[in-house]
Amino acid sequence: MSVTSLGMPTVGVPRKGFFTDTSLCIGCKACEVACKEWNSVPADSNLELTGESFDNTSALGADTWRHVAFIEKQVPATDPGAHDGVKWLMSSDVCKHCTHAACLDVCPTGALFRTEPGTVVVQQDICNGCGYCVSACPYGVIDQRKDDGRAFKCTMCYDRLEVGEEPACAKACPTKSIQYGELDELRERADARLAELHERGEAGAQLYGRDPENGVGGDGAFFLLLDEPETYGLPPDPIVTTRDLPAMWKRAAGAAAGLLAGAALVFWGGRK
Amino acid sequence: MSPRRRRTEEFTSYYGRPILKEPTWEALDIAGYIFAGGLAGASSILAAGAQHTGRPRLERAAKLTAITAISASVAALVHDLGRPERFLNMLRVAKPTSPMSVGSWILSVYGPLAGASAAADVLGIFPRAGKAAGIGAGIAGSAVATYTAVLVSDTAVPTWHDAHAVMPFVFAGSAAASAGGIGAALSPLAEAGPARRMAIGGAAVETAMSFAMERSGRLSAETFHQGRAGTLLRLSKALTVGGAVGIALGGRSSRAVSAVGGLAVAAGSALLRFGIFEAGRASTLDPKYVVVPQRERLAARQEEPAKADTMG
């Protein structure tokens, strides 16, 4: 277990996190803009219109640390949330700051590290651009800036947290869709909100990434969704890849031994 | 119609967009690195055997192959990082959870040993130390040839991760095939016997193991058969099997057959690495390989609690 939760603090500072309640999101993109501004994240290469509803950012990436998804879902006109048979789903996605963070596990330089409040951050002066974290993240979050080579993602505004401020996105969110705070408290709040929505007949409402028993040990940034995770572009049941690492090393050791034994055989078979 | 607008019936995803990020690695750099590392590692094993059984020309050929290949592989790795000085950051820490960190340390043990044994052999100096380095390079070489399987499997890339149990054996077989093939091509018939046997044995293991990997029945294994990956892997099998059969039939009597067969087997080994690389890339581009298996896993788990309860 310990191989996959590198550096998680066990005592002292309580773990901090994000709870994103998508049922409150109005798709205003204040979070995306606030994040770019505060963190001086460069513009995405071209200003392109994708035709994907109101979404021209498309996905999280090296230059998009918060991403607001817009989904126009076709539903029966009888659906309580429907308007002309279309229902709007909006959600602000972000790095999950996983408890068992694959990106952090595989980083060969130690550039990715666990901060005191339990978040996952890249130290840009140490990252060597190997790209390993990009392929390891089961959520497809972290990515390489092509012109720079190094990897970038949400830091949960590490610098603001250090001085007791909340992250820029949470501060900017006008509807409290993005909530920042102590993870335990956020989980309680989320449970209460879910119960409320279920009572109101929102049958599809579900918490995503809340469970500390899930494949990544629980997300430091978790969500209340109104539909299945994949509708929002989230993997339904991600697992930290390093969970299988001990088994992989064992297999590789077996293969290496086999290689040596095989070589002994080819020489022994034909000694002149 | 752009592929991103495509929607399939079985599952939904956000505008059909990929969920995972495509590997940032260049095929030539990383697949090339993995091939060259396998060739180097297994060549050092071959060299150690040749040195032990008194086959000086095979020994020299294999030692030179090893040092050339490992230099090329490190050059590829550094090229992938973009700026050479960035490689030094790899040696800042030793992290057992990072196969790339472990690999960097394996390489920094192996490289000097392979270099020293080749230098001692060619220059004819420090023969005993050279032989000791040769043994060391052979042992470290077995790790160089196989750790790369863990390197690619320890990712969220569906095709690579799903194959994690067989990948080390595919890579070990393929490494042996390439080293044997090059050894058979570069050394005289009288000394090349073990290299030929290594090429044939390696080719057999490589072929059997990659068949097992490609027919695992997992959804992601589809990517081994389609598109660029499918073409590369079919070509790889033809070269590997054809080369091995050629060596088996005529390699003992004809230097030309031995050389052509050996090079074919080595080329097959290289194409295998590129094919696996492309299959992995393809599996990150289609969200199906993420969503469908994870959905199935969730469904299976929902049936499980009943069972788990009764079992305590």
Ligand code: SF4
């Ligand atoms: S979501 Fe991806 S990038 Fe973020 S902590 Fe988890 S593994 Fe790392």
Ligand code: SF4
């Ligand atoms: S790209 Fe940077 S942060 Fe990512 S694994 Fe490599 S060194 Fe670590």
